Amino acid sequence: MKITIHRGINQIGGCITEVATENTRIFIDLGQNLPDNEGVSNDELASEESIKNLTKDLDAIFYTHYHGDHLDLFHFVPNIIPQYIGQVAKQVVIEKYKRLSFIQNDKERFESYRDQVENMISLREGKSVQVKDIKVTPYFVSHSAYESFMFLIEAENKRILHTGDFRDHGYLGNGLRKILNKIVIEGAVDMLIIEGTMLSRQGERVKTENELQKDVISIMNQYKNVFVLCSSTDMERLATFYAANKKVHNRPFVCDNYQKNILKIFSKSAGTKTPLFRFDSVYDFRENNKKLHDWMQDKGFCMLVRPTEKFSKYYNSLREQLKDEDTVLIYSMWGMYIQAKSKYAKENYLRFVNQFPNIEKLHTSGHASVECLSDVCKIVNPTKGIVPIHGEDKNDYYSLDIPEALKERIVTSSIINL
Ligand SMILES: [Zn+2]
Ligand SMILES: [Zn+2]
Structure with missing residues (x-):
């Protein structure tokens, strides 16, 4: 068996x-390089020609989750190659492209993306897919995208575990060790392909979503009017704000209809398993909805926003009735996007955030802490190798607190024969 890391060996x-x-x-993920601060992704693979060459004779592509750095080259893939993604993840991506197809000048492009995603094959947790002599089994992981999978890949009597992006400090993270133990009991894992995002971000303290929820409650107690800028598709973070808002004064939880549709998808899937993900009273904002406006003015609110013209307009329409000292924007994404001097800073984010009289930053990573990464290496204890991906420097893995015998198995080349 041969493993090739085409992309991700030395980058997040x-x-x-x-x-x-x-x-x-087969491929696991077909991700685009992350965009620079002008929103441009420098990507030599982002063309039909390059992807056609790269995927020549390919039998299937499996996506761990819907973040662009794992999924976004999908639309260059020739139709003949089957592409697999989680069944809920698929609905979320379809909803996203439905939304984007409202943008007048790019309507056709986004409609064709949507059609391509509709043709993807849905994966279900624990249900194996056989692609000729390779068997792939998806297992659920917690990440800032729902639903995210790690994959157990079995062929020629070898077993490879590809973690995708994951963490153990989200609401859904406590299943991680249980699943890993189950996989290891069934048979030894030969190769562990594992993300390492947090190894270069060790200064960031990793709070749990539960701790974050407590911080949100205390901000909500301080401010009546709460705007929230977080990822529209990060179910666990959305649940943090929804739950906090419910616990404070049951103020209206407001968003736009796109976000409401995403919350509906989450309620219908994860929400059937736990009330934490049941977003059942959500109001979609309309500038002419006087009843909602009056309620918001009277009780205050929690409103999900995005850094766009539309939400700036919404904010300005409310601004006159909001006292500055009662109004806050909670920024709940990676801090670097609004760090003016950072190479990751985003112009539109900075402009949007700076409109608000008060800003609170509350965030915890979607990626495994350094302790969690060590733990996973120790539990899986792969017999042949550990292949670090999704990290700025593959050599960072040597700094993990793992036994010497495991460190010796770290593989830093991008082609591995097994
Ligand atoms: Zn991700
Ligand atoms: Zn990623």
Whole structure:
């Protein structure tokens, strides 16, 4: 068996991993490089020609989750190649492209993306897919995208575990060790392909979503009018704000209809398993909805926003009735996007955020802490190798607190024969 890390060996974002036997070739993820601060992704693979070459004779592509650095080159893939993604993840991506197709000048492009996603095959947790002599089984992981999978890949009597992006400090993170133990009891894992985002961000303290929820409650007690800028598709973070808002004064939870549709998808899937993900009283904001306006003015509110013209307009329409000292924007994404001097700073984010009289930053990473990464290496204890991906420097893995014998198995080359 041969593993090729086409992309992701020395960068955060932009992941493509190939697993091949004599007869079969599959990809895990087909991610685009993350965009720079002007929103431009420098990506030599982002063309039909390049992807056609790269995916020649490929038997299937499996996506761990819907973040662009794992999924976004999908629309260059020839129709003949089957593409697999989680069944809920698929609905979320379809909703996103439905939304984007409202943008007048790019309507056709986004409609064709949507059609391509509709043609993807849905994966279900624990249900294996056989692609010729390679068997792939998706297992659920907690990440800032719902639903995210790690993949167990079995062929030629070898077992490879590809973690995708994951963490253990989200609401859904406590299943991680249980699943890993189950996989290891069934048989030894030969190769562990594992993300390492947090190794270069060790200064960031990793709070749990539960701790974050407590911080949100205390901000909500301080401010009556709460705007929230967080990812529209990060179910666990959305649940943090929804739950906090419910616990404070049951103020209206407001968003736009796109966000409401996403919350509906989450309620219908994860929400059937736990009330934490049941977003059942959400109001969609309309400038002419006087009843909602009056309620918001009277009780205060929690409103999900995005850094766009539309939400700036919404904010300005409310501004006159909001006292500055009662109004806050909670910024709940990676801090670097609004760090003016950072190479990751985003112009539109900075402009949007600076309109608000008060800003509170509250965030915790979607990626595994350094302790969690060590733990996963120790539990899986792969017999042949650990392949770090999704990290700025593959050599950072040597700094993990793992036994010497495991450190010796760290593989830093991008082509591995197994
Ligand atoms: Zn990623
Ligand atoms: Zn991700």
